[in-house]
Amino acid sequence: MILHLFRRMINLEELTLSIFVQERTLIDGTSLYNEIFVYMSRLNMFNFWICTDNMINNSIHHHLSEDDIQQTFTNIIFQQVECIINHFAHISQYHVFSLPFMFSCFDYIGNTFPTVIFNYVRILRVQDNVPFEHEFFIRIACSFPLLQQLTIKNVRPQSSLPDELNSNDNQLYSIVNYSYLISLCFEIVHHDYVEQFLDDTKHIYLV
Known part of the structure; x- marks a missing residue:
């Protein structure tokens, strides 16, 4: 039709x-x-x-x-x-x-996506069969700078958690800022992702 x-x-x-x-x-x-x-x-x-x-x-x-x-x-x-x-x-x-x-919405992407700036996207849903590591959320923050709503679907535990310190007591993991995020949904997730966003020591900030 x-x-x-x-x-x-x-x-x-x-x-x-x-x-x-x-x-x-x-x-x-x-x-x-x-x-x-x-x-x-x-x-x-x-x-x-x-x-x-x-x-x-x-x-x-x-x-x-x-x-x-x-x-x-x-x-x-x-x-x-x-x-x-x-x-x-x-x-x-x-x-x-x-x-x-x-377009203002993007459903669903996983760990692999191009190095592109999606300036118009406000709503994003991410899903994969392999873990989302800390670097993935850095890429999301960079590629979707005006993101307002994020939904995460991933039951795989992270292989490395961003709570380690090096010998100089500096954080090994970069801080991730989601400056415009107003809605965060954990659809079906491992508890690692909940902790990463809601625990201040995990270096992801909703500011």
Whole structure:
């Protein structure tokens, strides 16, 4: 149904699209070009975030790399494109999006994400099958500088906790500041993450 609507918008010059699709094959650059862009000859700006997930056993794409997926966007000349791949217990999840990322919410990312500044994101949910170490939360604070709501989902304990001191009594771990955070949700987590955010000695500050 949505494809038919796009194909009728032949005079459209700008398009902003955010879509989450379950139980289907990966929506990549080739799919977008063949199913949408060939019908929109006047389109000159396309801001998008497309998330596709599928059961790993049902997906023919679960061995693709981020570079493989980005190569399919060579015909899309409007903006730079980034890709994030998550493999959870039984699900492969693919995020493809244009830069700069223009949306206020991002669900779900894990330990692997590009070195990009997401200036518009206010709501973020993070999830992974491997632990979130202290360095991960440093990267989150740097990449999402205006973050207001953070949801954490991870049952794996951290392999190293940020409470050690070196021989000069200096903290080994950098202090992490979330200056705009007003909501913190521990959805399904190991207690390490609760302690890291709520214990002042763990070097994460909500200021």
